[in-house]
Amino acid sequence: MARLPRLTVPGQVHHVIQRGNNRQPIVHSDADRQFLLDLLGEQARQHRVALHAYVLMDTHFHLLLTPESETGLAAMMQAVGRRYVRYFNDLHHRSGTLWEGRYRSTVVQDGPLVLQCMAYLDLNPVRAGLVVEPTQYPWSSHRHGVGQLVDRRLTPPAAYWALGNTPFAREAAYALLVKEGLSAAIERAIVDAALHGWALGDPAFLAQLQQRTPRRVSRGRPGRPPSLDKSDATR
Numbered sequence: 001m002a003r004l005p006r007l008t009v010p011g012q013v014h015h016v017i018q019r020g021n022n023r024q025p026i027v028h029s030d031a032d033r034q035f036l037l038d039l040l041g042e043q044a045r046q047h048r049v050a051l052h053a054y055v056l057m058d059t060h061f062h063l064l065l066t067p068e069s070e071t072g073l074a075a076m077m078q079a080v081g082r083r084y085v086r087y088f089n090d091l092h093h094r095s096g097t098l099w100e101g102r103y104r105s106t107v108v109q110d111g112p113l114v115l116q117c118m119a120y121l122d123l124n125p126v127r128a129g130l131v132v133e134p135t136q137y138p139w140s141s142h143r144h145g146v147g148q149l150v151d152r153r154l155t156p157p158a159a160y161w162a163l164g165n166t167p168f169a170r171e172a173a174y175a176l177l178v179k180e181g182l183s184a185a186i187e188r189a190i191v192d193a194a195l196h197g198w199a200l201g202d203p204a205f206l207a208q209l210q211q212r213t214p215r216r217v218s219r220g221r222p223g224r225p226p227s228l229d230k231s232d233a234t235r
Contacts, residue, residue, distance in 0.1 A: 145174050
């Protein structure tokens, strides 16, 4: 079966995953992580892609972004991929591919699902056993979201601004959302959507999105996405 083209919709939030080939490390040091992070910020600006959230892991990274144009996201990721591989191979005396093929991505409905995706990114290091609290991990956007530092690479999404009327209110509300954690169902939905390229949203959103693109946006009959159920929270 032919592989579907990526679903890219200007003005919509996208969740992007890029993995190392055969799950091999894509970073060996904090210097590598800083270079990759700076490169992501630089290319996002150059290609007019708003970077909302990120987490850099040893073997992969996640991003939440909104491109202004239909080609901006792909151009950004292509530039990041090529420049980082040159840097990484030269520094670590290696050759050949670094990435596991093309990046994976999906469109996410604005509102609670975007916030849940942000929380999913922030909790990635906790799930991996690297830290106990997401604030302990320096290579994600979590500390920006909860007001512990300012990361000028980032542009908060509309859903984050809706959390409160003041910075303190927004930071406190977001910190609480992350602390309460995500249900296993929403975690599976977030990952499955990104890895398979199906849009993440409710039936009305999927129907509206389908009118904007000839590319199929859902696996089959649209279903309501799982909600954040506090009683089913895993963390």
